[in-house]
Amino acid sequence: MTPAAAPILVVAEHAQGRIQPGSYAAIHLAWKIQRLHPAPVQVLLPGNDPRAAAAELARRTGLAVMAIQVPGPEPSTSDVAVDALWRYLVDHRPSFLCMASSTRGLECAPPLATRLEAAHVTGVVDVLAEGGAILMGRLGCANQEIHFLEALTPTVVLNPLPGAFDADMPTPSAPGPVAWHHGPRERQRIVSRGFLPAATDFGALAAAKVVVAAGNGVGERDNLTWIQRLAALWPQAAVGGSRTLCDRGWLSHDQQIGLSGATVAPALYVACGISGAPQHLAGMRGSGLVVAINTDPRAAIMREADVCIVEDLTRFIPVFLSLVEADKLEGQ
Amino acid sequence: MTPSPEAMSLRILVCVKPVQDSASGHWRMNHYDGFAVEEAVRIREHVPGSRAEAVMVGPEAAAGVLRRALGMGVDDALHIREPGSTLEPFQIASLIAAAVRTRNHDLVLAGVVSEDAAHGQLGALMAEMLDRPCATAVVRLVLEMRLSRVTVDRELEGGARERLELPLPAVLTIQSGINSPRYPALSRLLQANRRALPTVEALVLGIPPSRVALVKRCTPPGTRHGLVLEGRTEDKARELHAILRRKGLPPRPAGGRP
Ligand SMILES: Cc1cc2nc3c(=O)[nH]c(=O)nc-3n(C[C@H](O)[C@H](O)[C@H](O)COP(=O)(O)OP(=O)(O)OC[C@H]3O[C@@H](n4cnc5c(N)ncnc54)[C@H](O)[C@@H]3O)c2cc1C
Numbered sequence: 011m012t013p014a015a016a017p018i019l020v021v022a023e024h025a026q027g028r029i030q031p032g033s034y035a036a037i038h039l040a041w042k043i044q045r046l047h048p049a050p051v052q053v054l055l056p057g058n059d060p061r062a063a064a065a066e067l068a069r070r071t072g073l074a075v076m077a078i079q080v081p082g083p084e085p086s087t088s089d090v091a092v093d094a095l096w097r098y099l100v101d102h103r104p105s106f107l108c109m110a111s112s113t114r115g116l117e118c119a120p121p122l123a124t125r126l127e128a129a130h131v132t133g134v135v136d137v138l139a140e141g142g143a144i145l146m147g148r149l150g151c152a153n154q155e156i157h158f159l160e161a162l163t164p165t166v167v168l169n170p171l172p173g174a175f176d177a178d179m180p181t182p183s184a185p186g187p188v189a190w191h192h193g194p195r196e197r198q199r200i201v202s203r204g205f206l207p208a209a210t211d212f213g214a215l216a217a218a219k220v221v222v223a224a225g226n227g228v229g230e231r232d233n234l235t236w237i238q239r240l241a242a243l244w245p246q247a248a249v250g251g252s253r254t255l256c257d258r259g260w261l262s263h264d265q266q267i268g269l270s271g272a273t274v275a276p277a278l279y280v281a282c283g284i285s286g287a288p289q290h291l292a293g294m295r296g297s298g299l300v301v302a303i304n305t306d307p308r309a310a311i312m313r314e315a316d317v318c319i320v321e322d323l324t325r326f327i328p329v330f331l332s333l334v335e336a337d338k339l340e341g342q
Numbered sequence: 343m344t345p346s347p348e349a350m351s352l353r354i355l356v357c358v359k360p361v362q363d364s365a366s367g368h369w370r371m372n373h374y375d376g377f378a379v380e381e382a383v384r385i386r387e388h389v390p391g392s393r394a395e396a397v398m399v400g401p402e403a404a405a406g407v408l409r410r411a412l413g414m415g416v417d418d419a420l421h422i423r424e425p426g427s428t429l430e431p432f433q434i435a436s437l438i439a440a441a442v443r444t445r446n447h448d449l450v451l452a453g454v455v456s457e458d459a460a461h462g463q464l465g466a467l468m469a470e471m472l473d474r475p476c477a478t479a480v481v482r483l484v485l486e487m488r489l490s491r492v493t494v495d496r497e498l499e500g501g502a503r504e505r506l507e508l509p510l511p512a513v514l515t516i517q518s519g520i521n522s523p524r525y526p527a528l529s530r531l532l533q534a535n536r537r538a539l540p541t542v543e544a545l546v547l548g549i550p551p552s553r554v555a556l557v558k559r560c561t562p563p564g565t566r567h568g569l570v571l572e573g574r575t576e577d578k579a580r581e582l583h584a585i586l587r588r589k590g591l592p593p594r595p596a597g598g599r600p
Contacts, residue, residue, distance in 0.1 A: 025498075030499075032499070087506065088476070089475055089476075112498070112499055113478060113479050113496065113497060113498050113499065113504075114498075116462050116463075116466070116478065117466050117476065117477075117478045118466075119463075119466075120431075120432075120463045120466035120467045120470060121466060121467075121469070121470035121476075123432070124432065124467060124470045124471065125470075128553070129553035129554045130431070130432065130463060130553070131554065132460075132461050132462055132463060133460055133461070133462075135562070140557070140558075143557075145557055145558070146554075149460070149562065150459070150559070151364070151559075152364065152458075153562070154561070154562075155559045155560065155561060155562070156559065156560050156561070156562050157556055157558075157559050158556070158557050158558045158559070158560070159554040159555065159556055159557065160554065160555050160557045161553065161554055162551075162552060162553050162554060162555060163553050199475040199508065199509055200475045200477065200506055200507065200508050201506065201507040202504060202505070202506055203493070203505035203506065203507060204504070204505060205498070205502060205503070205504050205505075206495065206502065206503040206504070206505060207502055208500055208501030208502050209501065209503075210501060212501075220591065239596070242596040243593035243594060243595065243596065244591070244593060244594070245594075253518065253519070254518075256519070257518045257519035258522075263501070266501070269499065269500075270497055270499070270500065270501055271500070271501055272500075272501075273500070277591060278586070278589075278591045295565075298589075299585075299586075299589055299591065300566060301582065307570070310562075312564075312568060312570075313562060313563075313564035313565065313566070313568065314564070314565055314566055315566055315568060316566050316567045316568070316569060317569050317571065317582060317585060318568055318569065318570045318571065319571050319578050319582065320570065320571075321575060321578065325575060326575055326578065326579065329575050329576055329579045330579040330582065330583070330593075331595075333576070333579045333580060333583055334583065334593045334594070334595050335595045337583065338594070338595045
């Protein structure tokens with residue numbers, strides 16, 4: 011009799027009464043692996059009192075959910091969550107352990123991979139089966155290639171790339187079963203003093219029909235004038251940008267677009283001198299028409315754009331502005 | 343806190359990764375590590391008697407990256423020499439942990455991620471290997487020396503933050519924007535250039551076997567149409583203008599008629 015395949019486990023997260031959306035992307039990754047490597051998928055949900063969240067997960071996904079109780083103060087911290095998960099995993103070794111690509115997921119995965127002596131791949135964009143092995147793809151070479159890796163260990167820990175897997179759940183036919191795992195109180199070293207909401211209000215960006223976004227390619231601060239003048243061509247337009255410019259203080263933090271900033275979906279997104287890092291793309295993928303102005307035809311943003319303009323923005327934008335101006339004169 | 347030689351002083355370790363420019367082959371310091379080095383130097387300046395040390399795993403040709411950290415103000419540097427540049431994060435962490443384990447640093451800092459490979463694992467791996475508490479993506483850091491504690495704000499998704507307290511010794515990964523990394527001081531750089539860097543060979547420390555193998559590479563599929571405009575700058579501008587009008591998104595000059 012062949013032993014049953016080791017399960018594909020997903021570690022879900024919840025905080026402040028909400029399932030972290032990255033958990034659903036990790037579930038989609040697990041399902042994709044399951045199609046190539048048939049094995050049961052089960053979700054682990056660590057937390058101080060994860061009962062309500064576990065029931066919600068089971069209802070939304072139809073999957074079996076194991077609520078792993080982490081004794082101690084709420085909210086539980088990564089150190090105790092890792093210890094509690096490890097106590098469970100040591101007796102239930104998975105073939106694949108999929109974790110969210112959130113800050114928390116990326117903090118808990120390395121210690122678990124270390125204890126499991128597992129290969130650990132972050133930023134997974136795809137999986138495929140080839141020659142009897144499951145290959146995991148991640149971006150390489152400045153996001154210009156996908157590198158497919160084969161694990162050389164029996165267990166693999168994976169974090170998907172933010173935005174690479176769907177976070178919507180199809181409605182399941184029935185809720186999954188929920189079970190409980192109680193652990194002893196672990197040694198807790200870290201204390202959480204709570205959550206601070208985003209310091210900024212992304213209202214102006216979120217409401218804009220057109221977003222003109224500036225990146226490191228503007229080169230000099232003064233060149234932001236070109237970005238502002240370009241945005242002024244549309245009535246409901248806003249200027250946003252990449253983290254690089256916000257970190258540098260050239261744009262304010264409420265103008266940052268991406269994973270750690272605003273998520274926007276305007277009718278028109280003009281990316282000026284932005285390379286298209288996955289963390290930036292995560293905040294603008296839902297846009298209508300995407301225009302990229304970049305000197306590098308191989309920049310990752312070009313694969314995410316409807317219209318690619320290989321030009322120096324300080325040359326192209328002035329030409330475009332005078333064209334629009336001339337067009338107005340003609341029309342008079 | 344593990345007792346430091348001087349009461350209330352800190353021994354800080356900062357991990358830096360050399361990143362190679364694909365066009366020029368030139369080695370530079372990982373963007374995110376610059377923020378970690380700056381933070382280490384600021385702590386060293388604020389807490390009298392403290393010392394900051396930088397450690398790097400990389401080829402001999404990348405030694406300039408470690409010298410840059412010295413130029414920015416760290417006191418010591420350790421170069422773990424490894425000719426290849428394809429080590430996995432847990433191999434790099436194992437090497438650093440093996441080299442520094444007995445040195446009892448009170449604070450270990452690293453960049454949140456590397457700009458080339460973007461694994462984002464090193465800090466959390468170091469914490470596990472050295473058995474220290476860890477906080478990642480730190481954007482604000484306050485040391486409470488009397489309590490032997492560090493309080494940090496770390497970034498979550500969408501700009502939200504979490505406030506955490508960690509007892510020292512601890513490991514933190516530093517997110518960009520926490521500070522403005524200084525330029526190395528010329529006098530310090532000259533000094534660093536004259537100095538032989540303490541070096542240890544990775545092979546001597548022992549590199550654990552790889553856990554993944556690169557099987558194939560391919561070009562990522564595009565998600566959009568990707569019409570590349572051709573011709574002179576003026577032609578491209580005209581074509582963009584036409585496309586925008588067709589799509590019902592006509593640009594209008596500021597102050598122009600609606
Ligand atoms: C946890 C985490 C969260 C993050 N969150 C975010 C986030 O929310 N938002 C975000 O944006 N980033 C975020 N980042 C950073 C992200 O990884 C990238 O570093 C950043 O997006 C790069 O910004 P950029 O495209 O402006 O700069 P670069 O990558 O430096 O790209 C500049 C581009 O400009 C082009 N260029 C140069 N000169 C010109 C010119 N004259 N004309 C036209 N083009 C030119 C270049 O070819 C290049 O493609 C995050 C990173 C981490 C680790």
